[in-house]
Amino acid sequence: MTDSAGSGFLDDLRAGYTRMFSGNWVVPVFVAVWVVIVILPLLVMVAHSFFEMKNYQVSYDASFKTWNSLIDSGRWIAAVRTLRVVLMMTVVEFLIAFPFALWLAKTCKSKVTKAVIITLLTIPFFLDPSSRTIIWRAILGKNGIINTVLMELGIISEPMEWMLFSEFAVHFGMLAPYFPTMVFPIFLVVSLIDDHYLEASRDLGASKLHTLFYIILPLSLPGIVAGAVFTMVPLMATWVEPEMLGGGFVNLLGPSVEAAIRNLKYPTAAALSVFVIIVLALLLTLLILATRRLGSIGDVFQTLRR
């Protein structure tokens, strides 16, 4: 063959590589490993939620005791609060992200602006969560910049203490970190909508709002569903923001799971985590059912592909 530069060892390496990569075993092996490190742990966790701790040991007698104790200990309040925060944040993110994604995909003509904004939206995925959250304490806190400036200006006489260690602070701190996950899917789908549809709608005499509700909204449903899912999933077990900005006043499921593991209550942590996954599955189902009324997602892909 033409390849004569390689030494014996390199040739062996290449031959081995060729065998390794030409085989059809890659995908099955990957799936097997993935099942072991992703799906099995989740199943083990589900099983653990039916056990309980006795003398710092998990006793493997199946029962509903852990689940019952969750209800008795009032953790359902944390669950309800988490659900409220998640829904609230998802709706707020959607209300800001949907118009913004529309603007970015259709109105913003400058390619440079587009690339800059997409870059700015991507970078937050790769920032350290603690340091970018803790700084809000120096901004929203009692002696933080906002209170200091407002007091210097004489607008307020007492520092506003509701801004930190409160539900407001937790919501506010989560606003920016969970924004990109909502924008990206909607942006991608809206970019795919053919401009001719929008022109046709206008030519037929529809107002901009008609076009929005009858053309753009139904066609961007897959993006909206994806955005909502990818925003809800991390929100459902959010931990850094409530711990750092809630100051112990905002008890959500994420911190509860962490506290349960720290206190060696593994079945409790398992049950709480399983609960998180069940709620997410329910929310996803509801979301798909709700959007089905507006239009089938399959039809949308058909239209977009054309």
Next chain:
Amino acid sequence: MSERTQHRMAATIDDQIGHGGALFWRRLSAWRFWTAIAKWLGLIVILLMYIPLVWLAVMSFSGRPLSGIPYPLTMEHYDELMGAFNKWGEPLYESVAMGVVVGIVCMIVATAVGRAMPRMRKPGGVILIALIPLFVPGLTMGAALFISVRSFLDLRLGLWSIFLGHMVWSLPFSLLLVLIIATRFDHRLLEAAQDLGATGWRRFWDIEFPILRPGIVGAGIFGFLLSFNELLRSIFLRGSETTMPIYNWTMTASHQSQVPIIFSLSTIILAVTLPILGGFFWLLFAKLDRG
């Protein structure tokens, strides 16, 4: 289209909402500030992401870092940071090493699996299985892995379990990056190369690899970055190990006095990583836009 038809069409749409309502909607949509509102609300949220980073850098030079005013400016936190190198040097090294290993493994596995998937007859199920970790919150996945490894299998936690958690998190993203490019790969190119007598290795290295390269490089970089800043899974799977995000978390969450040092440390890390990140994504998106 004649004006009459146009009016009739408009009337048909108006009929669906009722005439009075339609007039209202028509006026509402004529309001010219909608675009500006859509644009600026989004930009404000993006600013909310970057203002804290700027403020973090400012306050790292402040004598009273948790107060509202940056003055008096001082370098003392940086001096203190340098003095405490023995505390954060190890976590930094551990995170970089872990990121490099996760990045390389992600790159190899994502390439191997990503180029094999489009050749399958029905890849949907496999893709779904591979993407499961994206639908499970990080803390929950961490708890599941912790309970399985620590409580169920009774194994010692350590770097290997952190690696496992990071792989579960990074690989789906890396795989997606390779898949995006691999699905568009024209396999006739490989057949042509084979007809011309190229060996399996040459077919991969000279034809397939250059075409898949953006996805492969992206897979490695995503693997590194996602691992470097991973906290939610590592916190459970750490055993007695400490990575950079874990160090930052423990210092900020439980030791108020250590916060200034974290400010300066984060500022240095941001000063190094932000330009690299910005440059990388700029190139990536500028390139994607052209292609």
